[in-house]
Amino acid sequence: MVEEIKYARVDSDASEDGEGGYQRPLRRRRQHRGWVSALGSFLVGLATMGAATALYSALTMPAQHSHARNLPHARNGTDPDTGLPLSWSHGDCGNSPEDARARGCLYSIVLHSWLPASCLTDDDAQDARDMYRGRQWPYETAAGRNLTMLELGAGDYGHFTTTFDWHVAHCMYVWKRLHRILLDPTQELDSYTANYHHTSHCVKMIGGHPEGMKDSGTKIFVKYPKCAK
Incomplete structure (x- = not known):
């Protein structure tokens, strides 16, 4: 049966178009408005949930960098004359102070290595200041002369030869540099800092004696490693 529609007279100020006339009952219109309101609430809730999820992901996910870590190419084996790893010589800066300066390289008194300027940062310069501040270590050359700090920094x-205490501090600051670079793949890593031989050497030297560390003196060689671009 078709529902009978009844019309009622309304006042002019109650009409939607501002004119007097007749009006349908409000039941269906109210139902329509109810659906619109429910749909609007659902969409607002959905958008809020999406925004909250995106914010949570941004706060909890680790920062992503535009490129992955580049590792330096390291030659295997050791030098038969010095016993040092081959990856510590004939790198980006040649194999002599003259070669290094001609290529615009810098000398690090933390690593005691010649490296391209792009391989060292302001943090490395600060490490050098912190490592040597207030220290009076000896730096004895093969001729028996003690180097000044200016001569030490020149790398010529x-x-x-220095003390065991210097060697321990050196290991700590090399590890600090390694940790810093691993946290930021935009920084360049050199084949000396990355060399597992050096880490194993430091661990054995510092923790290899049951009775603790011993000051037995240390010979430090200047190195010419390769830096990853």
């Missing part, structure tokens, strides 16, 4: 020597 093959090696020097």
Whole structure:
């Protein structure tokens, strides 16, 4: 049976178009408005949930960098004359102070290595200041002469002999540099800092004696590693 529609007289101020006339009952219109309101609430809730999920992901996910870690190419084996890893010589800066300066390289007194300027940062310069501040370590050359800090920073020597205490501090700051670079793949990593031989050497030297660390003196060689671009 078709539902009978009844019309009622309404006042002019109650009409939607501002004119007097007749009006349908409001039941169906109210139902329509109810559906619109429910749909609007659902969409707002859905959008809020999506925004909350996106914010949670942004806060909890680790920062992503535009490129992955580049590792330096390291030659295997050791030098038969010095016993040092081959990856510590004939790198980006040649194999002498003259070669290094001609290529615009810098000398690090933390690593005691010649490296391209792009391989060192302001943090490395700060490490050098922190490592040597207030220290009075000896830096004895093969000729028996003690290097000044200015001469030490110039890198014009093959090696020097110092104390075990210096060597421990050196290991700590090399590990600090390694940790810093691993946290930021935009920084360049050199084949000396990345060399597992050096880490194993430091661990054995610092923790290899049951009675604790011993000051037995240390010979430090200047290195010419390769830096990953």
